[in-house]
Amino acid sequence: MKQVVTVKRRALAANEERAERLRSRFAASNTLVVNLISSPGSGKTSLLEATVQALDSKLRCAVIEGDVATENDANRIRALGVPAHQILTSGACHLDARLVENGLAEGGFPEVDILFIENVGNLICPTSYDLGEDFKVVVLSVTEGDDKPVKYPAIFSRAEVAVISKSDLLAYVPFDLEAVKEQITSLNPSGEILVLSSLKGDGVDDWIGLLHARLEDKRRA
């Protein structure tokens, strides 16, 4: 006999449950967790390099790097004296909560104030996967073109913070900054938008200020 059963369950419920467990764990240790998402080459690792050097030196940080191949990114972070663990996905396009959980165990980090998770370079797939983070940051470099928010609405609507990177190249590439800000605001009216250059340092202070403020919020919560 045929039966119809109502399910009403998130398709990725298993990942979401695991992410919630991670979130509780991060709440208990007062660790701010930031999930960085962007296309390859937009400057996520450069932003992290600039970040760990500019953050209050009393703050303890760690970085989880997600890449298809190579330890390059983790090595760049370690070179700055910050613990980093590289997750290699061998072709998979995103990190999920289980990979982060395993990465934390393998990384053996001490308790930290801020954990940065640099997702696999991809503006689409990582969007669907909760990693237990406090917020997602989408990074868009000015060389990628000024129509990207509306072309990839899912991530721009979900990331609480949008970082427009490589601002030092604004003078050399056609990139309508105001149009991009309008697109992001229409997709995410309450989101924050920062414009910066990790290489030259312009705008990095605002980003650091945002991280400090978010960490304070978390500690007060």
Next chain:
Amino acid sequence: MPRDEALRASATPTGGSGRRMEIGGGKFEIRNSKFEIAGVVGLGGYTYPVHEMGIAIEVYRTCRETIEEHGGGRLQGVRLAVGELSAVEPDLLVSAWEAVVFDSPDAGAELEVRWCPALQFCSSCDQAKERSEGSWMRVCPDCGFPLQVSGGDELDVLDLTFEEDGPADAEAFESER
């Protein structure tokens, strides 16, 4: 390996380096734990390192668990709500689904996608504003008030249809045990 056994086997962390496993019509590499798919070879030999494959497998797992909770049987179809802002492409998801159920006891089971557009809502007019798909308005076209985005992030298994195991199947199952 039969489909269910493969699902169960892959639900147990294997530890160590990856191993290859065939599920349905696709070859999967299971790494350390269930459903971490490094690459999928199937459907003409292409590689699909896409997250739609992982989602299709999760949906199938949910279907099997639900059917077992209801006494067992053969899956006929499942309906999934997919939002415009879910970062999931419905056609790719259906292709992935076909690869997952192909050659399984549930071969031929259909995945139906219910597409859920995101809405741009004006809290001043207290109504959602018409928009053409893929285009986004910055402010309300009627009153100029900033618009809020609502919905569109659905990725939900809604319901499924299955054919209950007949008494003959149940007897065969019992005798196997």
